[in-house]
Amino acid sequence: MAKVTLENVTKRFDDVVAVDDMNLEIPDGEFVTLVGPSGCGKSTTMETVAGLTMPTEGTIYIGDREVTTLPPKDRGIAMVFQNIALFPHMDVYDNISFGLRLRDFDEEETDRRVDDAAETVQMSGMLDRMPSEMSGGQRQRVAIARALVREPDVFLMDEPLANLDAKLRVHMRTELQRIHRELGTTVIYVTHDQAEAMTMSDRIAVIDGGELQQIAPPLTCYNEPSNLFVAGFIGSPSMNFAEGVVGPNGFESEHIDVEFDPSTLRVNEGDAVTIGVRPEDIYPTATAGSVSHATAEIETTTDVLEPMGDEILVYLLLTEEAEIDLEDPEAGDQLLMSVDPASDIEEGQTIRVALDREKIHLFDVESGEAIAHGLVQPTQAKGAAGTEAEGDD
Amino acid sequence: MATEQRQHEESGDHERDVGPFTRWVQSSIRNPQRAYRAMFYVLMIFFLLTTLFPFYWLLVLALTPTEALSNIGLLPNGFNPGAFVDIFEILPFHVYMFNSFVIALASTVMVLLIGSLAGYVFGRFDFPGRGALMLILLTISFFPPVGFILPLFQLFTGNVNVLGISSPMLFNTPFAVLLPAGALYMPLSIFILTTFYRQIPDGLEDAARIEGTTRIGALFRVIIPLSAPGVATAGVLTFIYVYNEFFFSYLMTNGEAENWAPILWGVLGYQTQYTAQYNLMAAASIVGVLPVAILVVLAQERIVSGLTSGALKE
Numbered sequence: 001m002a003k004v005t006l007e008n009v010t011k012r013f014d015d016v017v018a019v020d021d022m023n024l025e026i027p028d029g030e031f032v033t034l035v036g037p038s039g040c041g042k043s044t045t046m047e048t049v050a051g052l053t054m055p056t057e058g059t060i061y062i063g064d065r066e067v068t069t070l071p072p073k074d075r076g077i078a079m080v081f082q083n084i085a086l087f088p089h090m091d092v093y094d095n096i097s098f099g100l101r102l103r104d105f106d107e108e109e110t111d112r113r114v115d116d117a118a119e120t121v122q123m124s125g126m127l128d129r130m131p132s133e134m135s136g137g138q139r140q141r142v143a144i145a146r147a148l149v150r151e152p153d154v155f156l157m158d159e160p161l162a163n164l165d166a167k168l169r170v171h172m173r174t175e176l177q178r179i180h181r182e183l184g185t186t187v188i189y190v191t192h193d194q195a196e197a198m199t200m201s202d203r204i205a206v207i208d209g210g211e212l213q214q215i216a217p218p219l220t221c222y223n224e225p226s227n228l229f230v231a232g233f234i235g236s237p238s239m240n241f242a243e244g245v246v247g248p249n250g251f252e253s254e255h256i257d258v259e260f261d262p263s264t265l266r267v268n269e270g271d272a273v274t275i276g277v278r279p280e281d282i283y284p285t286a287t288a289g290s291v292s293h294a295t296a297e298i299e300t301t302t303d304v305l306e307p308m309g310d311e312i313l314v315y316l317l318l319t320e321e322a323e324i325d326l327e328d329p330e331a332g333d334q335l336l337m338s339v340d341p342a343s344d345i346e347e348g349q350t351i352r353v354a355l356d357r358e359k360i361h362l363f364d365v366e367s368g369e370a371i372a373h374g375l376v377q378p379t380q381a382k383g384a385a386g387t388e389a390e391g392d393d
Numbered sequence: 394m395a396t397e398q399r400q401h402e403e404s405g406d407h408e409r410d411v412g413p414f415t416r417w418v419q420s421s422i423r424n425p426q427r428a429y430r431a432m433f434y435v436l437m438i439f440f441l442l443t444t445l446f447p448f449y450w451l452l453v454l455a456l457t458p459t460e461a462l463s464n465i466g467l468l469p470n471g472f473n474p475g476a477f478v479d480i481f482e483i484l485p486f487h488v489y490m491f492n493s494f495v496i497a498l499a500s501t502v503m504v505l506l507i508g509s510l511a512g513y514v515f516g517r518f519d520f521p522g523r524g525a526l527m528l529i530l531l532t533i534s535f536f537p538p539v540g541f542i543l544p545l546f547q548l549f550t551g552n553v554n555v556l557g558i559s560s561p562m563l564f565n566t567p568f569a570v571l572l573p574a575g576a577l578y579m580p581l582s583i584f585i586l587t588t589f590y591r592q593i594p595d596g597l598e599d600a601a602r603i604e605g606t607t608r609i610g611a612l613f614r615v616i617i618p619l620s621a622p623g624v625a626t627a628g629v630l631t632f633i634y635v636y637n638e639f640f641f642s643y644l645m646t647n648g649e650a651e652n653w654a655p656i657l658w659g660v661l662g663y664q665t666q667y668t669a670q671y672n673l674m675a676a677a678s679i680v681g682v683l684p685v686a687i688l689v690v691l692a693q694e695r696i697v698s699g700l701t702s703g704a705l706k707e
Contacts, residue, residue: 073605085596099604
């Protein structure tokens with residue numbers, strides 16, 4: 001077991017910077033998920049830790065050892081691959097024991113460890129099967145057992161569940177969490193699936209364009225995103241954004257105004273800012289009474305309704321002419337609202353809504369950095385902006 | 394019904410007027426499958442005759458007694474299976490066979506070993522000039538061997554000096570045959586192995602390296618076992634080529650069995666300046682061909698699948 005440290009790691013391919021000056025410190029025993037859109041450099045980051053790719057610049061430590069130029073076999077790591085990568089010409093036993101046999105473990109010890117690992121992933125009794133005779137989930141378990149059996153310092157998992165069907169994925173998610181709890185090994189996990197990132201990790205590292213955007217516990221990333229990218233990436237359906245300026249009485253834009261005292265925040269009058277608010281923090285004014293800090297009412301027209309069972313997603317148009325563009329929910333003149341499934345809401349209805357000011361995020365347009373989380377006046381709110389404690393799942 | 398019957402009668406009348414060949418042509422036009430099948434049999438019989446008749450003729454020769462070796466027809470003039478024993482008594486033919494076998498096997502091992510490393514690099518790395526290098530390699534393999542014979546002969550007889558050290562005396566050793574023959578056949582093997590090694594997913598190699606092998610270790614433990622049909626194809630083709638090789642086998646040894654002369658010299662050994670014992674030469678040829686024939690029969694499925702699956706991605 002060991003901590004993993006990346007110092008100023010940069011990886012350049014011919015003309016692309018895949019990883020840009022990445023600094024990460026992952027303490028011993030932590031489950032960290034690298035998450036980001038396709039091509040953001042999360043897999044490359046993991047490959048530099050694995051030793052499959054040499055970083056162009058920077059240093060990598062596993063424990064106190066510098067491993068930047070060591071070959072993968074000498075790093076004390078094990079990896080589970082997206083395409084599972086079992087050796088097709090070996091049976092389960094040979095696959096799991098491959099690394100042990102290479103390291104000249106004696107037969108008894110090898111047998112004992114293979115049995116233990118197979119039991120952990122609930123694959124005992126299938127040791128003589130060939131990979132081609134197993135289902136996807138079974139193969140993935142064998143791949144995990146192959147990683148477990150060497151008792152590595154660090155586990156690397158590169159989208160291990162991506163090729164499994166939805167139901168199995170949820171099941172394997174809990175299995176992996178159970179294994180992590182049992183072993184307490186440091187885990188670095190790469191995924192683009194938010195649900196995996198949110199549910200499994202101790203901390204999430206959000207990566208975009210090869211740069212680390214935020215590393216924090218899942219709920220912190222959700223409730224206090226450090227910039228526009230994290231705010232838009234974490235959470236599904238994603239956050240609503242509206243661009244505007246800071247006026248004398250707070251945020252002003254074409255359709256939405258939010259009152260606050262600019263002097264209490266790090267903004268000046270006239271600054272271009274963006275507010276972000278999650279669909280579940282928008283309320284029809286009929287039920288807004290329960291919200292202690294609501295904004296002024298906004299008149300909207302409902303467009304498409306998406307009943308999800310536990311909620312209804314309502315697309316709201318802010319102007320008559322606006323058209324819903326499902327591809328780009330960040331276009332300024334629409335809002336996505338989540339309402340109670342019991343509410344009687346219809347398409348084409350005119351409805352007045354309000355935003356929960358405690359849950360409004362304020363970002364600087366130019367840098368994208370978060371300025372405040374929760375636009376409640378300090379005099380009215382219990383705490384300062386950005387420290388609301390309640391979880392929001 | 395009625396019209397159908399009339400048509401049938403009409404055509405029946407028509408067929409009675411013409412000869413059998415015209416009738417066959419007419420039925421073939423109506424049913425082209427028959428013509429195709431006929432063509433298939435004609436071609437197949439032609440190829441079978443041209444390939445198998447020489448072997449049959451060798452057998453006829455071998456079974457004919459020495460004194461009846463003139464005016465041989467399609468059947469042997471007598472029956473003398475003793476020729477198959479005589480060949481081992483007059484010359485140590487088994488030693489010649491052993492020599493050929495060792496030379497072919499050693500060059501196969503050499504080609505597979507070096508070819509695997511080269512195939513791994515060509516198949517799994519992207520480097521500038523890869524295509525050009527492969528082309529040069531293949532081009533060299535198409536050179537006639539005679540283009541190399543003078544410098545190679547100088548080299549293998551110790552007549553080349555580099556920095557005062559003369560080249561090793563390889564004439565009359567197996568190396569004098571297996572090195573040039575293997576080298577000339579290496580490019581094709583590299584080409585076959587490259588196409589196979591390229592198809593092994595990167596993930597498997599990565600997994601092997603994470604599990605504890607080096608790159609070379611991953612090549613031998615994962616990539617080569619998974620490319621077995623390709624390796625078998627390259628190996629069998631190389632073995633057959635070197636075993637059958639004439640040019641260097643003839644020139645790079647003085648023809649003595651103890652000097653690693655291959656089968657070729659054994660077969661030619663039954664003729665002297667004034668006599669030629671064709672029956673013994675034929676018997677020796679048949680015995681010499683047997684190992685390769687057996688190898689091809691055993692490996693034919695592998696070879697065919699290897700040659701085609703290299704060209705087609707699944």
